[in-house]
Amino acid sequence: MPRVQNIKKQFARFMDLPSEAVMNTAEVRVVGHMEVTITNHRGLVEYTTTVVRVNSPQGTIVVSGKGLFIEYLSHDELKLGGKIAGIDLQ
């Protein structure tokens, strides 16, 4: 499997394509302390106002903070708002 991923990575680089699209990996974008967008997620595992756990191909992405809320949720993208304190990949 790592070999397949490596080939995909080389292909994406060669073709100048976004690697998360070719390699099927999650992309996490953070704007300051107030916004996190997760693309290519695999579903919500847990949602409270202090912790949000999201499944991804690479594991569980854990966003912690205060007053967390989901700005929007679609089949491939999830945007979180609130006061973000930390992001972990477990």
Next chain:
Amino acid sequence: MTAVLWTWFVGYLVVRFKGPNVERVLNAAAQNGIVLWRIERLTTDIVVARLTVQQFKELRPILREFRVGAAVFERQGFPFILAQLKRRLFFIVGLAAVSVMILYLSSFVWFIEVIGSEDIPADHILDVAVTNGLYSGLPKTAVNTAALEAALLSNFPDLAWANVRVEGTRAIIEVVERQKDEYDPSVIGDIIAAFGGVVTDVFVARGTALVHPGDVVEPGDVLISGTYYDTRGQRQQGRAQGKVLAKIWREAFAETALFEDYQLETGQTSTQWRLKLGKIMIPLGPGSRFDAYRTDERVWQLKIGTIGLPIQFVRRTFHEVEYERRYLPQHLVEEKAREAAWSVLERQGVDRTKAEEVHISTVPVPDAEAVRVIVAVRLEQNIGEFQPH
């Protein structure tokens, strides 16, 4: 921003989900193409989310599958506002009719105001404005400000400047009057006595003195003539200049009532609403039910932005009052009358500190329950007054 506007336009629901598997419902909804936004966790088993009406219908099987309860507690957006408005059709029609009427009425001049006039009465300026086509009820587009300004300046030579402008439903005529010259040497005339008295001194700057110290003069007597003889002995006419000091008596009186009436409120009030359309006042209820009352008015002026409309709501509050008569001590009444008499003299130009002799007499006025105080003062002052020929 576009997405927010679009969701508002198509309408959306604020839904409360309750159950232990809310996250699974959210995932299943996302997988089925149902977009949820602004998802908020209220308690451990309650989540609030927003979604469109159509997608809420698509969500129902998922809710059943995961045994999660859903309750709509807010409907937002244009379709719901439209549905509400349909139920109040007459209200909407009335509102639209009133808005159109207000817009229509605000395109007219309803009030005309004159500012800046001092010697020329405002009524005269208004008359000229009306004669030249500016009147209450005139469409604003028909106001010819340039022609009105020209007409005002030609009708009133004493005007130095005139400006007509329309602000909202008010036409404002602003004028500036010419400054009058204090002294014009080309005007021929004499100095005459404004008051009668005994002349004490005469100073002639131009003209011929006709009185001398010790003379007794009456009001209207010529004191310094404008006629004089030049160096060649020829008779000339000019403007008399000079001062004639005389000892004169000036007198004034004032009356003060022996009592004062105090207005006391009984605490009883009644209210009347009125609708004012332009100059027309329409009472919307009965007037005061009291014989004696004091009135308070509060006015609400309808406006569109900063434009005042000729529609006002007026609330009149009538406060019932009673009068109580209290008699004042005699010395206090006399003192008030004396001060009032002095005020009359001071308004006529008498300086209280320059009075050489003061006579004060008190006369009762029995029919009016009042006291009359007459103050007569002797003083020395310039009694000359220029009178043109």
